[in-house]
Amino acid sequence: MVDLAALIADIAVAMAAQEERGQVASYIPELAKIDPAHFGIAIATADGRLLAGGDADTAFSIQSISKVFALTLALGKVGDQLWDRVGREPSGNAFNSIVQLEQEHGIPRNPFINAGAIVVSDVNLGGHQPRVAIGEMLRFVRYLTGDDSIAINEDVAASETGTGFRNMALANYMRAFGNLRHPVDLVLGTYFHQCAIEMSCRQLALAGRYLMLDGRHPDGGRVVSPGRARRINALMLTCGHYDASGDFAFRVGIPGKSGVGGGILAIVPGRASIAVWSPGLNDNGNSQLGTQALELLARRTGWSVFSPPEEGD
Numbered sequence: 001m002v003d004l005a006a007l008i009a010d011i012a013v014a015m016a017a018q019e020e021r022g023q024v025a026s027y028i029p030e031l032a033k034i035d036p037a038h039f040g041i042a043i044a045t046a047d048g049r050l051l052a053g054g055d056a057d058t059a060f061s062i063q064s065i066s067k068v069f070a071l072t073l074a075l076g077k078v079g080d081q082l083w084d085r086v087g088r089e090p091s092g093n094a095f096n097s098i099v100q101l102e103q104e105h106g107i108p109r110n111p112f113i114n115a116g117a118i119v120v121s122d123v124n125l126g127g128h129q130p131r132v133a134i135g136e137m138l139r140f141v142r143y144l145t146g147d148d149s150i151a152i153n154e155d156v157a158a159s160e161t162g163t164g165f166r167n168m169a170l171a172n173y174m175r176a177f178g179n180l181r182h183p184v185d186l187v188l189g190t191y192f193h194q195c196a197i198e199m200s201c202r203q204l205a206l207a208g209r210y211l212m213l214d215g216r217h218p219d220g221g222r223v224v225s226p227g228r229a230r231r232i233n234a235l236m237l238t239c240g241h242y243d244a245s246g247d248f249a250f251r252v253g254i255p256g257k258s259g260v261g262g263g264i265l266a267i268v269p270g271r272a273s274i275a276v277w278s279p280g281l282n283d284n285g286n287s288q289l290g291t292q293a294l295e296l297l298a299r300r301t302g303w304s305v306f307s308p309p310e311e312g313d
């Protein structure tokens with residue numbers, strides 16, 4: 001069996017030595033201020049351990065990783081009816097692309113591209129004011145982690161509100177097709193605030209545990225049904241890295257969801273919930289070192305959804 005603590009230490013050392021660290025997202029001005037030198041990793045295991053390395057306690061903007069938690073809440077509210085308004089196919093386009101929406105009549109390809117996540121925010125609003133939906137989201141991630149200190153960075157939310165012209169275009173376009181039920185500013189207020197939640201790798205790895213445990217909360221009770229956990233994992237594998245989802249599945253082989261803040265949440269069903277963070281992004285908008293670290297971790301542990309668990313694993 002692999003010594004996970006030693007492996008995490010090796011990975012943190014290897015990543016610290018990397019010179020090619022990608023580019024920090026600059027289209028949200030507040031994110032452009034983050035130092036690309038950071039690298040953090042944390043692994044919550046199915047047997048209840050939490051191992052961490054590098055900057056695992058530094059909070060970062062989870063951005064699109066919030067789409068996993070928002071999807072979980074929306075499925076809880078409307079169940080499979082969600083799929084009348086959002087697809088389940090990889091987009092093959094950038095995270096903020098508008099091109100498919102016209103041909104596909106305002107139905108976004110999946111809940112993990114921006115357009116799809118904006119529809120999910122519309123569902124989560126459910127006739128309330130954004131602060132109610134945002135409060136519910138915060139309570140949910142605090143419940144998943146058992147940590148009430150998790151909060152929203154209001155400067156990041158304001159920064160994105162001031163510059164989120166593409167998201168405004170996506171939302172207005174979908175509203176024109178009748179696929180948003182609430183006013184665009186309320187939907188985007190909800191969406192921008194959920195993206196601005198800050199978590200550390202340690203907190204994020206804890207938050208993902210229900211997806212490695214077939215929907216169970218490790219402290220008892222159920223977050224979602226086993227079937228729903230499996231489906232969320234399937235969507236993370238096929239759609240979690242925008243138009244690089246196929247490459248991530250090929251290189252890493254486990255479900256993962258990235259965000260432009262440089263974080264990635266990755267799930268090894270039955271074994272581990274992993275969070276990595278490094279703010280520099282590759283050309284597809286996914287963390288450069290985060291992806292490399294997960295590739296190394298998967299190779300050294302043998303973790304993959306495409307191979308059986310090893311003896312003693």
Ligand code: GLU
Nearest residue numbers: 063064095114195259260
């Ligand atoms: N809030 C970001 C946006 O909508 C999230 C994008 C991401 O993390 O991929 O542009």
